[in-house]
Amino acid sequence: MRQRTTEIERSPYNGGTKSCAWNGCGKTTREGKPFCSDHVEQHGYVQEILEILAEKEAEEERVRQHGSDAVDPEGLNARELLLHLDQHGSRTIERLAREFQLESHVISGYVEALASRGHVVTGRTTRGSVVVQPSGHRPAHRAG
Numbered sequence: 001m002r003q004r005t006t007e008i009e010r011s012p013y014n015g016g017t018k019s020c021a022w023n024g025c026g027k028t029t030r031e032g033k034p035f036c037s038d039h040v041e042q043h044g045y046v047q048e049i050l051e052i053l054a055e056k057e058a059e060e061e062r063v064r065q066h067g068s069d070a071v072d073p074e075g076l077n078a079r080e081l082l083l084h085l086d087q088h089g090s091r092t093i094e095r096l097a098r099e100f101q102l103e104s105h106v107i108s109g110y111v112e113a114l115a116s117r118g119h120v121v122t123g124r125t126t127r128g129s130v131v132v133q134p135s136g137h138r139p140a141h142r143a144g
């Protein structure tokens with residue numbers, strides 16, 4: 001008699017009824033899985049996003065503690081800052097801090113790292129604030 005190979009489940013129990021943990025779904029899931037078939041993929045996608053966000057926050061924290069040396073100039077935060085400057089033009093550090101909801105010294109860390117690589121140019125307003133503008137030089141690839 002030919003035995004059909006079935007999916008091997010790592011779940012400790014089979015057939016237990018659980019309802020989908022996706023916000024507002026509540027469908028009964030198969031084999032004790034935490035999400036129904038409609039949501040298991042979305043959950044994977046959300047997990048990925050959460051990991052990216054966690055990495056962004058971890059970098060922000062490193063920059064908060066160690067300044068510009070901790071900046072990954074090709075990382076997501078640096079790219080977002082450059083994109084923002086491209087789209088909106090010159091900004092003061094204080095304004096960027098408000099727009100990114102980060103402390104001024106964290107923004108300064110990113111700006112210093114990007115300025116030292118020529119990705120942004122900094123200047124001063126008559127009131128002494130640092131103004132950041134995009135230099136148009138993209139961080140396309142890592143320097144040696």
Ligand SMILES: [Zn+2]
Pocket residue numbers: 020021022025026027035036037038039
């Ligand atoms: Zn669901």
